[in-house]
Amino acid sequence: MAQKHATPMLDELEKGPWPSFVTDVKRMAPKSKMCEDWLGLMEMSYRDKEGHWKHGGIVGVLGYGGGVIGRYCDRPDLFPNVAHFHTVRVNQPASKYYNTQILRQMCDLFERRGSGLTNMHGSTGDIVLLGTTTDELEPIFYELTHDLGMDLGGSGSNMRTPEGCLGMSRCEWSCVDTQDIIYDLTMEYQDALHRPMFPYKFKFKASGCPCDCVAAIARSDCSIIGTWRDNIRIDQEAVRAYVGGELVPHAGAGGREKGSFDIKAEVVDLCPTRCMEWDGKTLKIWDEDCTRCMHCIRVMPRALRPGLDTGATILVGAKAPILEGAQLSSVVIPFIKMEPPYGEFKEFVEKMWDYWMEHGKNRERLGEMIQRVSLREFLKACDLTPDPRMINTPRFNPYIFYDPAEVPGGWEHDGVAFRQRHQA
Amino acid sequence: MAFDPNNLMQDRITDIGPPKYDKFFPPVIKENFGKWKYHEILEPGVLVHVAESGAEIYSVRIGSARLISVDLIREMCDIADKYCDGYLRWTTRNNVEFLVSDKSKLQPLIDDLRSRGNWFPIGGTGNSITNIVHTQGWAHCHTPAIDASGVVKSVMDELFEYFGSHKLPAQVRIALACCLNMCGAVHCSDIAILGVHRKPPFIEHDRVQNVCEIPLVIAACPTAAIKPKKVGELKSIEINNNRCMFCGNCYTMCPALPLADGEGDGIAIWVGGKVSNVLSVPMFSKLAVPYIPNEPPRWPTAVNTVKKIVEAYAAGGRRYERVGDWINRIGWERFFEKTGLEFRHEHIDDYRLAMMTWRTTTQFKF
Ligand code: HEM
Numbered sequence: 176m177a178q179k180h181a182t183p184m185l186d187e188l189e190k191g192p193w194p195s196f197v198t199d200v201k202r203m204a205p206k207s208k209m210c211e212d213w214l215g216l217m218e219m220s221y222r223d224k225e226g227h228w229k230h231g232g233i234v235g236v237l238g239y240g241g242g243v244i245g246r247y248c249d250r251p252d253l254f255p256n257v258a259h260f261h262t263v264r265v266n267q268p269a270s271k272y273y274n275t276q277i278l279r280q281m282c283d284l285f286e287r288r289g290s291g292l293t294n295m296h297g298s299t300g301d302i303v304l305l306g307t308t309t310d311e312l313e314p315i316f317y318e319l320t321h322d323l324g325m326d327l328g329g330s331g332s333n334m335r336t337p338e339g340c341l342g343m344s345r346c347e348w349s350c351v352d353t354q355d356i357i358y359d360l361t362m363e364y365q366d367a368l369h370r371p372m373f374p375y376k377f378k379f380k381a382s383g384c385p386c387d388c389v390a391a392i393a394r395s396d397c398s399i400i401g402t403w404r405d406n407i408r409i410d411q412e413a414v415r416a417y418v419g420g421e422l423v424p425h426a427g428a429g430g431r432e433k434g435s436f437d438i439k440a441e442v443v444d445l446c447p448t449r450c451m452e453w454d455g456k457t458l459k460i461w462d463e464d465c466t467r468c469m470h471c472i473r474v475m476p477r478a479l480r481p482g483l484d485t486g487a488t489i490l491v492g493a494k495a496p497i498l499e500g501a502q503l504s505s506v507v508i509p510f511i512k513m514e515p516p517y518g519e520f521k522e523f524v525e526k527m528w529d530y531w532m533e534h535g536k537n538r539e540r541l542g543e544m545i546q547r548v549s550l551r552e553f554l555k556a557c558d559l560t561p562d563p564r565m566i567n568t569p570r571f572n573p574y575i576f577y578d579p580a581e582v583p584g585g586w587e588h589d590g591v592a593f594r595q596r597h598q599a
Numbered sequence: 600m601a602f603d604p605n606n607l608m609q610d611r612i613t614d615i616g617p618p619k620y621d622k623f624f625p626p627v628i629k630e631n632f633g634k635w636k637y638h639e640i641l642e643p644g645v646l647v648h649v650a651e652s653g654a655e656i657y658s659v660r661i662g663s664a665r666l667i668s669v670d671l672i673r674e675m676c677d678i679a680d681k682y683c684d685g686y687l688r689w690t691t692r693n694n695v696e697f698l699v700s701d702k703s704k705l706q707p708l709i710d711d712l713r714s715r716g717n718w719f720p721i722g723g724t725g726n727s728i729t730n731i732v733h734t735q736g737w738a739h740c741h742t743p744a745i746d747a748s749g750v751v752k753s754v755m756d757e758l759f760e761y762f763g764s765h766k767l768p769a770q771v772r773i774a775l776a777c778c779l780n781m782c783g784a785v786h787c788s789d790i791a792i793l794g795v796h797r798k799p800p801f802i803e804h805d806r807v808q809n810v811c812e813i814p815l816v817i818a819a820c821p822t823a824a825i826k827p828k829k830v831g832e833l834k835s836i837e838i839n840n841n842r843c844m845f846c847g848n849c850y851t852m853c854p855a856l857p858l859a860d861g862e863g864d865g866i867a868i869w870v871g872g873k874v875s876n877v878l879s880v881p882m883f884s885k886l887a888v889p890y891i892p893n894e895p896p897r898w899p900t901a902v903n904t905v906k907k908i909v910e911a912y913a914a915g916g917r918r919y920e921r922v923g924d925w926i927n928r929i930g931w932e933r934f935f936e937k938t939g940l941e942f943r944h945e946h947i948d949d950y951r952l953a954m955m956t957w958r959t960t961t962q963f964k965f
């Protein structure tokens with residue numbers, strides 16, 4: 176069947192070994208008018224080198240302040256079937272395990288009530304149903320909640336859909352149960368997720384270990400990163416097996432040849448804290464010097480494992496560059512046990528939110544507010560004690576804002592007594 | 600009760616949250632939760648995880664376009680039904696993992712995936728270039744300077760040999776964001792592709808007062824470049840073009856301030872970022888190329904630039920060294936030499952705290 180709109184430029188993207196979204200959407204076009212017009216609109220964008228979507232207006236479902244992103248095309252005259260092309264964010268099951276039954280249900284719903292296009296997944300983690308009209312939003316929501324047991328994700332100035340790495344479900348390095356933490360936070364704070372109450376967006380992300388596979392440290396206002404306080408567990412037999420060429424180093428990530436492994440060059444000498452020693456028979460680690468960078472563990476996963484006194488490091492404030500420049504999250508709680516029901520952690524979260532809601536300006540991310548009010552004010556507001564693990568170095572400027580409460584007599588001088596000692 | 604458009608409150612369910620994470624676990628994952636002992640990559644894209652009990656699960660990782668249709672998902676479902684008892688998952692970087700509990704089905708699955716044309720490339724593990732995390736681009740967003748899906752497809756086609764192999768010194772993470780808002784995690788990637796605008800917005804004075812809340816527009820500008828202004832009888836705004844850093848925030852607040860421009864917009868390329876804490880600490884990506892023209896449909900200049908960087912790194916990086924670690928070892932002067940990229944005045948920071956990036960030592964290389 177002939178295509179409704181010719182797409183000579185997009186067709187160039189059907190070539191090559193990587194999966195082609197163009198071929199995929201073209202397959203859908205004969206049964207989806209939205210896909211047909213979407214292809215035409217994309218082709219026009221490729222020709223003009225400019226996008227053709229307009230920012231949204233407020234659309235959504237009753238009682239929710241987020242979860243839907245309004246989108247309209249600026250050439251409805253040419254592409255009427257994508258005149259409205261709203262996005263529905265659906266909260267994914269933490270770390271994105273599915274069975275085919277729920278996926279097929281989702282596919283059917285979205286073919287019936289939308290374009291049939293998706294993002295698996297949006298950058299925040301949500302399942303994204305790409306393209307539907309305003310009058311389909313309530314029916315989609317009804318079917319999601321009634322038939323699929325699913326709910327919308329976040330958008331706008333609210334808590335965004337939290338996400339974590341797959342953690343204990345399949346990774347031997349996970350020091351905390353990332354999936355349960357994410358699920359628990361998502362359920363506990365449903366109200367904050369669906370109803371904007373914050374100055375701006377707020378994201379939780381959890382990684383089970385310092386490898387940080389979900390990039391929590393770069394992408395979340397509150398990053399939860401698994402770690403341990405005791406010793407790396409060593410199986411000396413297995414260390415010798417790596418050295419002897421019986422096991423593949425780096426779990427095969429650098430190729431599968433055995434026998435070329437040089438434990439000194441590849442592990443001991445690369446250890447950033449130089450806290451390891453190999454005498455040809457036994458591997459010694461001075462754990463008090465280890466900064467848990469994961470290198471030795473990832474190179475010899477069958478010999479080394481994280482310790483058993485596990486918990487998480489909490490860091491806050493990552494944000495993208497706009498405004499004050501990009502920030503990574505900074506350590507505010509060097510170690511916290513993360514065990515259900517996560518009471519201590521939630522107490523911290525609620526203090527942090529209270530302070531942010533009171534002091535944050537409109538559209539000011541948490542990290543920006545902390546930069547403005549200072550980390551010290553933030554720590555005070557959250558009842559946290561300063562710790563050298565929170566900094567790379569103490570300050571190197573002398574402009575200290577001393578607390579008058581800690582100076583005898585506060586900011587008051589005894590002028591009379593001064594002038595008795597000094598002539599004017 | 601069926602949906603009734605005239606009575607939305609009837610039987611309404613809200614705030615149920617997502618399905619619990621373990622609802623869709625394969626049985627072997629459920630049984631060995633928290634009891635995994637080690638994993639190994641058997642070949643690029645194929646992982647085995649072994650539990651303390653000796654139980655095993657195999658994962659076959661494939662790349663996907665992220666923007667995918669329900670028909671493609673259904674095809675994935677057919678495959679998962681045949682080999683995986685219906686279980687599969689997505690990774691953070693838009694890959695799909697088929698979860699195989701029965702070892703005898705592993706090779707048939709791999710063979711099947713390979714037989715289906717270019718839909719299901721296997722790879723993305725270990726020292727590879729895995730899938731590119733990216734944003735919406737012209738497919739769905741209103742402020743993009745470039746498309747996302749088309750650039751990603753073009754780059755992955757060119758770097759395809761690295762997706763299904765482990766021949767790089769370490770993993771290379773590429774990310775793409777189609778405007779400065781960076782809805783993705785580009786700022787901490789080994790290689791980041793960023794859409795940039797280079798012209799401040801133009802102002803449609805006759806529309807501003809009808810479609811915009813002027814105080815909100817003014818507040819939205821991160822550099823305070825916007826002021827209110829009367830144009831004849833019309834309430835409007837003016838923009839100090841010298842202060843504009845092309846973020847598009849004002850356009851989001853006010854559709855009468857378009858800033859997209861086919862000729863002005865293009866791509867900047869950033870290098871040397873990472874998020875993991877392995878060996879070195881997390882690092883931001885730094886500017887490698889300030890501007891490359893927008894060249895749909897296949898963006899050849901951008902693609903070749905990325906390839907040049909990858910090849911210089913592949914040739915010079917030491918084992919376990921990420922792109923940023925490699926650059927830190929050889930120095931930026933060597934980086935520009937080895938990649939053949941031009942060093943220009945845009946590379947020298949002139950934004951806030953710029954002096955933190957200037958060289959304050961006599962140590963450098965000739
Ligand atoms: C004023 C600044 C921003 C505006 C106006 C903005 C606007 C938008 C819009 C309209 C979308 C929906 C795109 C679509 O589906 O059509 C979006 C998505 C998103 N935004 Fe932003 N955004 C801004 C800043 C940011 C920042 C700073 C971040 C992160 C640091 C961010 C993270 C995201 C994420 C993760 C998504 C989902 C995107 C995807 O999955 O492709 N946004 N944003």
Ligand code: HEM
Nearest residue numbers: 568569570571572573574575576952954955957958959960
């Ligand atoms: C704890 C903070 C600091 C202390 C206690 C300190 C102390 C001093 C002292 C005692 C002198 C000698 C003054 C004299 O010759 O009478 C000096 C000189 C100087 N300091 Fe600092 N300083 C501090 C921080 C800084 C910082 C942060 C900078 C610059 C970033 C700085 C830059 C200088 C310079 C340029 C001189 C003049 C050196 C010269 O001309 O010989 N100082 N400082």
Ligand code: HEM
Nearest residue numbers: 340341345346386388390473689690691692772874875877
């Ligand atoms: C050197 C540090 C790293 C090591 C040793 C490492 C190791 C691993 C391993 C072993 C897995 C498989 C886990 C599993 O499926 O059982 C994994 C998964 C993954 N890694 Fe990493 N990784 C590292 C850094 C990163 C970084 C920096 C990123 C992203 C920026 C990343 C992204 C991912 C993603 C997306 C997955 C899939 C996990 C998921 O979807 O939850 N990894 N990584």
Ligand code: HEM
Nearest residue numbers: 298393394493494495501502776781782783784785786793
């Ligand atoms: C070099 C230029 C940069 C590019 C091209 C870039 C690109 C991106 C992209 C594509 C994302 C998508 C995130 C997602 O998957 O959710 C992202 C997210 C993010 N970026 Fe950047 N980025 C850059 C610089 C920075 C810098 C310098 C910082 C901060 C120091 C930063 C902070 C962030 C944060 C916090 C997020 C998380 C967004 C969120 O999910 O809230 N970026 N960036």
Ligand code: SF4
Nearest residue numbers: 340346349383384388
């Ligand atoms: S962050 Fe750590 S625990 Fe989580 S998947 Fe990655 S390596 Fe495993």
Ligand code: SF4
Nearest residue numbers: 446465466468469471
């Ligand atoms: S985890 Fe890192 S710092 Fe600790 S011993 Fe291993 S290599 Fe050294």
Ligand code: SF4
Nearest residue numbers: 820843844846847849
């Ligand atoms: S594009 Fe950004 S910096 Fe420029 S005027 Fe608009 S809001 Fe201000």
Ligand code: SF4
Nearest residue numbers: 960961962963964965
């Ligand atoms: S003296 Fe200078 S050049 Fe020689 S090793 Fe030391 S730092 Fe390097």
